[in-house]
Amino acid sequence: xxxxxxxxxxxxxxxxxxxxxxxxxxxxxxxxxxxxxxxxxxxxxxxxxxxxxxxxxxxxxxxxxxxxxxxxxxxxxxxxxxxxxxxxxxxxxxxxxxxxxxxxxxxxxxxxxxxxxxxxxxxxxxxxxxxxxxxxxxxxxxxxxxxxxxxxxxxxxxxxxxxxxxxxxxxxxxxxxxxxxxxxxxxxxxxxxxxxxxxxxxxxxxxxxxxxxxxxxxxxxxxxxxxxxxxxxxxxxxxxxxxxxxxxxxxxxxxxxxxxxxxxxxxxxxxxxxxxxxxxxxxxxxxxxxxxxxxxxxxxxxxxxxxxxxxxxxxxxxxxxxxxxxxxxxxxxxxxxxxxxxxxxxxxxxxxxxxxxxxxxxxxxxxxxxxxxxxxxxxxxxxxxxxxxxxxxxxxxxxxxxxxxxxxxxxxxxxxxxxxxxxxxxxxxxxxxxxxxxxxxxxxxxxxxxxxxxxxxxxxxxxxxxxxxxxx
Numbered sequence: 001x002x003x004x005x006x007x008x009x010x011x012x013x014x015x016x017x018x019x020x021x022x023x024x025x026x027x028x029x030x031x032x033x034x035x036x037x038x039x040x041x042x043x044x045x046x047x048x049x050x051x052x053x054x055x056x057x058x059x060x061x062x063x064x065x066x067x068x069x070x071x072x073x074x075x076x077x078x079x080x081x082x083x084x085x086x087x088x089x090x091x092x093x094x095x096x097x098x099x100x101x102x103x104x105x106x107x108x109x110x111x112x113x114x115x116x117x118x119x120x121x122x123x124x125x126x127x128x129x130x131x132x133x134x135x136x137x138x139x140x141x142x143x144x145x146x147x148x149x150x151x152x153x154x155x156x157x158x159x160x161x162x163x164x165x166x167x168x169x170x171x172x173x174x175x176x177x178x179x180x181x182x183x184x185x186x187x188x189x190x191x192x193x194x195x196x197x198x199x200x201x202x203x204x205x206x207x208x209x210x211x212x213x214x215x216x217x218x219x220x221x222x223x224x225x226x227x228x229x230x231x232x233x234x235x236x237x238x239x240x241x242x243x244x245x246x247x248x249x250x251x252x253x254x255x256x257x258x259x260x261x262x263x264x265x266x267x268x269x270x271x272x273x274x275x276x277x278x279x280x281x282x283x284x285x286x287x288x289x290x291x292x293x294x295x296x297x298x299x300x301x302x303x304x305x306x307x308x309x310x311x312x313x314x315x316x317x318x319x320x321x322x323x324x325x326x327x328x329x330x331x332x333x334x335x336x337x338x339x340x341x342x343x344x345x346x347x348x349x350x351x352x353x354x355x356x357x358x359x360x361x362x363x364x365x366x367x368x369x370x371x372x373x374x375x376x377x378x379x380x381x382x383x384x385x386x387x388x389x390x391x392x393x394x395x396x397x398x399x400x401x402x403x404x405x406x407x408x409x410x411x412x413x414x415x416x417x418x419x420x421x422x423x424x425x426x427x428x429x430x431x432x433x434x435x436x437x438x439x440x441x442x443x444x445x446x447x448x449x450x451x452x453x454x455x456x457x458x459x460x461x462x463x464x465x466x467x468x469x470x471x472x
Contacts, residue, residue, distance in 0.1 A: 034402065034471040036419065037079025041072050044462045049410040049423045051076060054098040055131040056417050060464060061087065061094075071105065073134045076414040076421060079466035083134045093146055097179065099153045101131040104179070106146035106160070126158070126182070140182030142175060150200040152207075156180055157230070159209055161198045174200075174211065176230070186233060190226045199247060203281065205255040207231050210281070212247040212262050215240065223247040223264055227281055237284035241277050245289065248273035252299040252308065254341055258282035261299050261308055261344070266291060276310065278344030288344050292337060297358040298410075301341060304363050305393065308339040311356045311370065312349075336370045336391070350396050352389050358411040360420065362469055366393040369420055369472075371408040382407045388422060390472050400472060405463045413469070420467040 042062040050059040058074040062084075071094075073082040088107040095104050105127045124146045128137045144162035151158050158179040174188040190211050198213040209228040214221045223241040228234070241247075241264060249263030258281045263273035266289075273296045278287040294312040301308045314334035334356025338348040355373035362369070368391040376382050385403040388411075392399055405424030412421050 032471050034467045034469075036077075036466040036468050038405070038463055038465045039074060039079050039081065040461050040463050041074075041081075042070075042462060044409075044423070044425060049412045049421060049464075050094060050096055050103075051412040051414050051421065052096050052098045052101070052103070052131045053414050053416045055101050056414060056419075057082065057131050058412070058414070058421050058464070059094065059096075059103065060423060062462065071134075074421075074464060074466075076419045076466065077417045079464065082132070085129065085134050085136075093149045095150050095158075096131065097151045097153050097156070098131070100156065102137070102151075102179070103129040103131050104149060104151060104158060105129065106142070106149055108145060124162070126160070126177070128179070128182075138182060140177070142177075144175075148198055148200050150202055151179055152202045152204055152230070154204045155207075155230075157185065159200050159202070161200060161211070174209070174228075188228055188233060190228065190235060199250055201251040201253045201260070203253050203255045206281075208236070208281065210251060210253060210260055212251055214247060221246070223262070223277070225251075225260065225262060225277075225279055227284065237281070239279055239284055239286055241286060242289060245275065245277060249296075250298070252301060254301060254303070254308075256303065257306075257341055259287075259341060259344070261339075263296060263299065263310075264289070276339070276344070278339075290337075290339065290344065290346055294334060296337075297356070300359060300361050302361045302363050302393065303341070305366075306341040307347070307361075307393070308341050308344075309359050309361055309368060310337050310339075311335070311352070311359050312337060313355055313357060334372055336368060338396075348396055350391060353387055355386075357409050360411045360413040361393065362413060362415060364415060365469070367391065367399075367469070367472070368393050369411055369413070369469075371404065371411045371422055373407045373409075382425075386424060388420075388467070402467075402472075404465050415469075418469045420469050420472070422465045422467070424463050424465065426461045426463060 041060055042064055044062055056076045058076050060072045062072055063069045069087040071085040071087055075082055093106045106124055107127060108124045124142050124144055125139050126142055127139045130137055142160055146160055146162045149160045156179040158177040160175045176185045178185055201210045207230050209230050211226040213224060215224045223245045225239045226235055227237040229236050244266060246265040248265040252261040260279045260281055262277040264275045264277050265272050266275040274292050276290045280287050292312040294314045297311040299310045312335045314332045333351050333353055335352055336350040336359050337346060340347055352370045353372035354375055356370060357373060358371045360369045370389045371386060373382055373386045374384050385406060386408040388402045388404050390400040404422050407425040408422050409425055410423040
């Protein structure tokens with residue numbers, strides 16, 4: 001009898017141990033799920049994601065079925081919506097001052113004016129928003145159509161580049177405002193072509209403003225970067241890129257090394273970045289130009305390791321139109337390119353997957369996060385989830401691959417909150433024109449009275465997925 005009782009006790013203890021083990025595994029599973037939230041946000045206005053690490057907020061622009069545009073504010077910690085801010089239909093630019101928790105949004109407000117066939121909307125304002133709540137703190141006019149803006153977080157000076165109000169052939173001015181009061185402090189002129197694409201960046205350590213633009217030359221238009229001393233208000237350097245290079249994206253500034261990495265377009269496709277110009281701002285020289293081998297995404301840097309990263313989308317076979325966004329359909333594997341932050345030399349190319357669109361880097365943990373859109377069907381529609389690729393930076397070894405939403409286009413890191421955010425376009429809402437659209441379009445050139453055919457379209461539901469990087 002005693003032996004039987006002992007056996008029952010042993011079996012009970014074994015069963016209890018198994019239950020504890022199962023419970024522990026279940027608890028561990030719950031706590032190690034890397035996805036914090038997946039939030040639908042409507043249809044994207046632009047495939048851009050802005051993160052304020054100090055306020056733990058993310059900002060994404062969207063457009064609804066009535067073409068009303070909004071700026072969505074999300075908590076990077078929980079993924080919950082913190083509100084939306086209505087934008088004008090031609091909102092031009094956005095920049096963030098993380099130190100003071102301010103967001104500057106340029107919005108066009110005035111009427112459209114046309115002179116000799118060239119049309120532009122005259123009149124714009126800068127809205128100053130609270131980064132945490134989205135509340136409008138103030139608004140001040142700039143009087144022009146804004147192309148780009150950036151802020152010096154040290155001085156709170158806001159730099160605004162805009163089209164000349166009279167549509168003349170003079171260079172586009174750079175206005176410098178007090179970001180706290182909205183008062184115009186002074187104006188800078190650089191030798192850029194009027195109405196040319198221009199990008200701004202600030203080197204906060206040296207108080208220098210970097211302006212990438214297009215300039216005229218004997219061979220036509222070509223890209224250039226101007227270095228402006230903002231304290232003395234003088235142009236220090238005018239660095240011309242190669243004759244076939246065009247400025248095509250936001251610059252990355254490494255103040256400690258005196259380097260600027262400029263996305264440039266080298267192919268026949270206007271506006272598409274497929275190369276990087278590496279510039280030494282200390283000596284005013286162009287160090288090198290690197291072809292990425294495909295359309296590139298954003299540029300990020302790990303200052304600790306001295307590495308700069310960007311992506312190559314890979315080769316394509318067609319185009320998808322998603323509301324206001326055009327996306328290429330990939331045919332070959334894209335990659336992440338790792339460059340040396342001092343020399344700009346290409347150190348490593350890491351194959352990722354079809355249509356590599358974005359990259360972020362976690363300096364503290366030595367991790368690279370890359371996203372790719374994946375395969376498409378016979379009609380060039382993305383129907384399967386894209387992928388988040390987690391890579392060990394020192395070795396380049398792939399650590400983990402996780403599915404995300406359909407067609408991921410942007411990725412950003414909030415290192416303070418240990419959060420990674422991925423923006424996905426969602427399912428295709430409209431494919432490039434079919435044979436009937438093409439034929440009608442050509443016939444309409446000869447017979448303008450033909451009725452216009454509008455292809456049926458619907459907005460895709462985009463989303464933001466928030467990951468806990470400590471569990472990746």
